[in-house]
Amino acid sequence: xxxxxxxxxxxxxxxxxxxxxxxxxxxxxxxxxxxxxxxxxxxxxxxxxxxxxxxxxxxxxxxxxxxxxxxxxxxxxxxxxxxxxxxxxxxxxxxxxxxxxxxxxxxxxxxxxxxxxxxxxxxxxxxxxxxxxxxxxxxxxxxxxxxxxxxxxxxxxxxxxxxxxxxxxxxxxxxxxxxxxxxxxxxxxxxxxxx
Amino acid sequence: xxxxxxxxxxxxxxxxxxxxxxxxxxxxxxxxxxxxxxxxxxxxxxxxxxxxxxxxxxxxxxxxxxxxxxxxxxxxxxxxxxxxxxxxxxxxxxxxxxxxxxxxxxxxxxxxxxxxxxxxxxxxxxxxxxxxxxxxxxxxxxxxxxxxxxxxxxxxxxxxxxxxxxxxxxxxxxxxxxxxxxxxxxxxxxxxxxx
Numbered sequence: 001x002x003x004x005x006x007x008x009x010x011x012x013x014x015x016x017x018x019x020x021x022x023x024x025x026x027x028x029x030x031x032x033x034x035x036x037x038x039x040x041x042x043x044x045x046x047x048x049x050x051x052x053x054x055x056x057x058x059x060x061x062x063x064x065x066x067x068x069x070x071x072x073x074x075x076x077x078x079x080x081x082x083x084x085x086x087x088x089x090x091x092x093x094x095x096x097x098x099x100x101x102x103x104x105x106x107x108x109x110x111x112x113x114x115x116x117x118x119x120x121x122x123x124x125x126x127x128x129x130x131x132x133x134x135x136x137x138x139x140x141x142x143x144x145x146x147x148x149x150x151x152x153x154x155x156x157x158x159x160x161x162x163x164x165x166x167x168x169x170x171x172x173x174x175x176x177x178x179x180x181x182x183x184x185x186x187x188x189x190x191x192x193x194x195x
Numbered sequence: 196x197x198x199x200x201x202x203x204x205x206x207x208x209x210x211x212x213x214x215x216x217x218x219x220x221x222x223x224x225x226x227x228x229x230x231x232x233x234x235x236x237x238x239x240x241x242x243x244x245x246x247x248x249x250x251x252x253x254x255x256x257x258x259x260x261x262x263x264x265x266x267x268x269x270x271x272x273x274x275x276x277x278x279x280x281x282x283x284x285x286x287x288x289x290x291x292x293x294x295x296x297x298x299x300x301x302x303x304x305x306x307x308x309x310x311x312x313x314x315x316x317x318x319x320x321x322x323x324x325x326x327x328x329x330x331x332x333x334x335x336x337x338x339x340x341x342x343x344x345x346x347x348x349x350x351x352x353x354x355x356x357x358x359x360x361x362x363x364x365x366x367x368x369x370x371x372x373x374x375x376x377x378x379x380x381x382x383x384x385x386x387x388x389x390x
Contacts, residue, residue: 014233019223027214038209044258063239
């Protein structure tokens with residue numbers, strides 16, 4: 001199985017001195033069950049939903065040959081919140097991306113993460129809820145991690161102590177735990193592709 | 196600084212259960228000196244020089260905004276050797292890639308790695324020597340790692356014990372050591388971009 005992880009700096013793992021991010025930690029864990037699992041991290045710093053719409057298909061298609069089971073995990077939206085993209089536009093972009101993706105590969109979406117400034121964090125929280133609704137309508141499993149990351153102060157503390165936006169190894173480890181412990185992720189990973 | 200690592204499965208780190216590969220290990224080490232360093236791993240399994248020629252520019256341009264120091268590291272050629280691409284063609288592709296890259300960003304190339312079958316390994320060794328000459332002519336620093344990886348049996352032993360092609364954590368750790376210990380890499384990383 002090969003999985004493309006398409007998103008922004010939080011997908012890239014920016015700020016994690018261990019160079020794993022949450023994606024690396026999730027892959028490391030999953031590979032204990034599937035040693036042949038290949039991951040492609042396609043997170044790009046500052047990418048908004050519009051930039052992801054423009055590139056995701058080309059980049060994913062190159063990495064997922066038809067003869068091998070391929071999957072796509074998305075996580076974006078915090079740059080839309082930070083750059084005050086109109087939420088209607090973010091939703092339009094997300095729907096275009098996800099409806100195309102799920103027609104071709106099993107797709108999964110991880111929700112938006114908390115951001116340090118209060119106003120951006122509030123927009124991020126609202127967009128997370130809107131993306132969750134959209135994904136339910138499209139039949140794409142969606143994992144909201146916002147509240148889980150706010151349960152402890154690790155994520156925001158590390159972001160404040162770092163570059164002001166990105167957590168360190170502790171925050172990413174917590175996010176990986178939330179993903180790995182969720183029924184949504186476990187069910188998606190264990191589900192074989194429909195023929 | 197942001198560095199794109201463009202290449203094949205050996206760049207991706209395929210086979211490493213720790214999900215670091217040599218790129219992850221090199222970044223982890225470099226980040227101790229530059230905590231702000233961002234890495235983009237653009238290794239794709241089975242990519243030949245021709246496939247890399249077709250995609251590298253788009254993928255790198257999206258990840259290296261002009262206002263931030265960007266660099267590109269290449270490593271490819273083993274799939275050319277495995278698929279018996281005419282070496283003249285491999286060299287034409289490599290020259291097109293590297294001359295464009297070095298005109299825009301500081302570029303570095305890591306040479307071909309040993310492959311299990313004797314005939315492929317011999318073609319890989321020859322292409323490594325030809326790429327080294329090409330890079331000298333183009334003024335792109337080139338690090339040959341072939342002999343260094345053949346000094347111990349780790350690389351090929353792990354490849355045989357794994358999927359037949361890719362090493363495990365030991366082989367990738369050894370390759371990362373060769374890169375980090377080389378004067379070519381150290382000089383390239385410590386050299387500021389010309390204005």
